[in-house]
Amino acid sequence: MQPAPxxxxxxxxxxxxxxxxxxxxxxxxxxxxxxGLVLSRAALADRIGEGPAPPWxxxxxxxxxxxxxxxxxxxxxxxxxxxxxLSGARMAGALGRSARFTGATxxxxxxxxADLSGACFREVAGGEVRFDEAMLEDARFDGAAMRFARFxxxxxxxxxxNGADLWGAVLTGADADYTLFRGTRLDExxxxxxxxxxADFEGASLKKARLTGSRLRGxxxxxxxxxxxxxxxxxxxxxxxxxxxLSTCTLTHARFAGAWLNGTRMRxxxxxxxxxxxxxxDYHGAQSSYLAxxxxxxxxxxxEEASWAYKRGRRMGRMQAGLEAGQAWQARDGRxxxxxxxxxxxxxxxxWLCDYGESLSRIARAFLIVIFVFAALYGLAGGLIRxxxxxxxxxxxxxxxxxxxxxxxTANPPEIGIKPVGRFTNLLVGLEGAAGIILMGLFGxxxxxxxxx
Numbered sequence: 542m543q544p545a546p547x548x549x550x551x552x553x554x555x556x557x558x559x560x561x562x563x564x565x566x567x568x569x570x571x572x573x574x575x576x577g578l579v580l581s582r583a584a585l586a587d588r589i590g591e592g593p594a595p596p597w598x599x600x601x602x603x604x605x606x607x608x609x610x611x612x613x614x615x616x617x618x619x620x621x622x623x624x625x626x627l628s629g630a631r632m633a634g635a636l637g638r639s640a641r642f643t644g645a646t647x648x649x650x651x652x653x654x655a656d657l658s659g660a661c662f663r664e665v666a667g668g669e670v671r672f673d674e675a676m677l678e679d680a681r682f683d684g685a686a687m688r689f690a691r692f693x694x695x696x697x698x699x700x701x702x703n704g705a706d707l708w709g710a711v712l713t714g715a716d717a718d719y720t721l722f723r724g725t726r727l728d729e730x731x732x733x734x735x736x737x738x739x740a741d742f743e744g745a746s747l748k749k750a751r752l753t754g755s756r757l758r759g760x761x762x763x764x765x766x767x768x769x770x771x772x773x774x775x776x777x778x779x780x781x782x783x784x785x786x787l788s789t790c791t792l793t794h795a796r797f798a799g800a801w802l803n804g805t806r807m808r809x810x811x812x813x814x815x816x817x818x819x820x821x822x823d824y825h826g827a828q829s830s831y832l833a834x835x836x837x838x839x840x841x842x843x844x845e846e847a848s849w850a851y852k853r854g855r856r857m858g859r860m861q862a863g864l865e866a867g868q869a870w871q872a873r874d875g876r877x878x879x880x881x882x883x884x885x886x887x888x889x890x891x892x893w894l895c896d897y898g899e900s901l902s903r904i905a906r907a908f909l910i911v912i913f914v915f916a917a918l919y920g921l922a923g924g925l926i927r928x929x930x931x932x933x934x935x936x937x938x939x940x941x942x943x944x945x946x947x948x949x950x951t952a953n954p955p956e957i958g959i960k961p962v963g964r965f966t967n968l969l970v971g972l973e974g975a976a977g978i979i980l981m982g983l984f985g986x987x988x989x990x991x992x993x994x
Contacts, residue, residue, distance in 0.1 A: 561588075561597045576616040580605050581641070582624025599626040602646055628667065647687070774817055778826075787811070794820050798829040802837035809838070809846040815853075824861035828854050848899050855897045859888035895987060904984045908949065911980070915973045916945040924966025928958050935959060949977035 557578055582604045589598055599606040604624035612630060617637035628648040635655040642660065647667035656676045664684040672692045677700050685705040692710065697717040702725045710730045720740045728748040732755050739759040749769040758778045762785060773793040777800050784804040793813035816834070818826035831854030838847035862884040869877035891897055895904050919925050920941050923934040935941070944959050948970060961970050 561595070573612070573614065574616045575612075575620045575622075577619045579621045580625065581621040582644070584621070602626045604645065608646075773813075776817070778830075796826070796830060797833045798826040800830075800833045802833050803840050805837050806841060807837070808843075809834075809849050819853075819857060824857045824864060828857040828861065831857060852897050852899055855888065856892065859885055859892065862888065895983060898983075898987055898990065901984065901987055901991065904980060904987060908980055908984075911973065911976050912942065912945045912949055915948070915969060916941040918969055919945060919961075919966065922963065922966050922969065924961050924963045924969070925959050926962055928960055945973065948973050949980075 556574075557580070560575060560578060560580070585598065585605060586603070589595065594600045597606055598604075599608070602624070604626050605622060606626055607622070607630050608626045608628040610627075610630045612632045612635055614634045615632065615636070617632075617635050617640045619639050620637065621641040622645055623641050623643040624645060625642070626646045627642070627650045628646050629650065630647075631651045632655055633651050633653040635652065635657075637655060637657045637660055639659040640657065640661070642665055643663045645662075645665050645667075647662075647665050647670045649669050649671075650667060651671045652675050653671050653673040654675060655672075657672075657680055658676050658678045660677070660680045662680060662682045662685055664686075665682070666686045668686075668688045668690070670687055670690045672690065672695050674694045675692070676696045677692075678696055679699040680697070680701075682700065682702045682705050685702070685707075687705065687707055687710065689709040690707060690711075692712045692715050694714040695712070695716075697712075697715050697720050699719050700717065701721040703721050703723045704725065705722075706726045707730055708726055708728050710727065712735050713731050713733045714735065715732075716736045717740060718736060718738045720737065722740060722742045722745045724744045725742070726746050727750050728746055730747070730750045732750060732752045734754045735752070736756045737752075737760055738756055739761075740757065741761045742765050743761050743763045744765070746766045747770050748766055749771075750767075751771045752775050753771055754774045755772075756776045757780050758776055760777075760780045762780060762782050765785060767785060767787060767790050769789050771791040772787075772795050773791050774795065776796045778796050779799040779801075780797075781801045782805050783801055785806070787805055787807040788811075790807070790811065792807065792811040794815060794817040795812065796817035798818060812834075816827055816830040818824070818830050831850045835847050835850035835854060838844075838850055862881045866878055866881035866885055869875075869881055893903070894907055916938070920936050920938075923936070925941065925944055926932055926934050927940075940959055943957060947957060951974075961967050
């Protein structure tokens with residue numbers, strides 16, 4: 542944007558005179574057509590002579606006096622109102638594309654529904670200014686002081702708020718793709734349900750800010766302060782969150798698929814038991830989200846939480862396989878059904894057996910189940926006989942369980958005065974021995990992992 546000239550252009554001198562004359566009359570409404578006029582502090586200062594200041598000049602703030610004026614629907618395209626006092630002015634519905642408000646005072650000014658695309662609000666001052674549903678694409682607010690400003694449902698794509706003070710501002714429902722908030726103060730701001738895709742928050746302060754349900758995909762959070770921020774159900778997919786402290790944030794059902802997490806301080810309890818993708822039934826995205834969390838928990842030495850994220854990710858893979866198997870069944874696709882069905886069954890068995898290699902208690906449970914199942918099979922087959930005595934088959938539960946348990950622990954049938962007879966019984970002995978070897982090996986593997994942690 543080119544800087545505005547510091548003097549009044551001769552071609553618009555008459556319009557400037559008419560506008561100033563209208564502003565000088567207290568009983569007259571504000572002019573509605575200021576398009577292209579240069580009414581900046583610098584341009585008007587030369588028109589003030591000695592003696593009392595003209596009515597259109599604010600001697601305190603040294604700028605055009607528009608405080609309390611009604612400029613609703615006014616034509617302000619390309620107008621330069623730099624340094625003007627717009628406190629309490631009504632500019633609802635104004636057409637102010639590429640207008641300049643640099644250094645203006647906009648305390649409680651109402652810009653509701655105004656078209657201010659490409660406008661410049663650099664270093665403006667004013668709290669509780671209203672931009673409800675305003676069009677502010679590519680507008681500049683660098684260095685602005687606008688505490689408790691309101692931007693609900695405003696269009697802010699490409700706008701820049703670098704270094705601005707927006708403490709307590711309300712941006713609920715706004716659309717702010719690629720918006721710049723570098724070094725911006727947004728403490729206690731409300732950014733619920735805001736589209737902040739690829740927004741840049743580098744070095745910004747968002748303490749106790751509310752970003753519930755906001756779309757932050759691809760946003761840059763390098764060096765951001767997020768103490769006490771509420772990120773519940775926020776979409777942080779593909780977002781840079783490296784070395785941030787999120788331990789005091791609310792992260793219930795947030796989404797992290799593809800997010801760059803490394804050295805980020807957080808706990809699994811903050812997620813409310815599941816990531817947002819899982820809640821929405823997006824199991825593929827949830828698997829990616831848990832992978833990012835697993836890697837981050839490893840990077841901060843939180844081994845138990847890394848294990849939790851790993852297991853959740855594996856479970857999401859199983860859920861996705863089940864979903865795809867159901868779709869294959871409906872489509873009558875036998876090949877896809879067998880592929881996804883096998884994956885679901887195998888993953889479900891591994892989860893039951895050892896919780897994806899993370900649970901010793903589940904392996905111990907499998908040991909007991911195998912022992913009692915084979916003891917029952919030995920009894921049904923009647924293939925275990927006492928070597929001492931009448932040589933009849935034993936059906937004593939203690940004999941059957943003892944033989945089954947010892948057979949699980951040794952490579953050869955145990956010597957306890959009981960021996961198997963018959964092909965079927967010897968086949969059972971071999972199968973149980975193989976199962977015992979596999980379970981013992983799995984138990985040792987999981988135990989080693991647990992000890993290393």
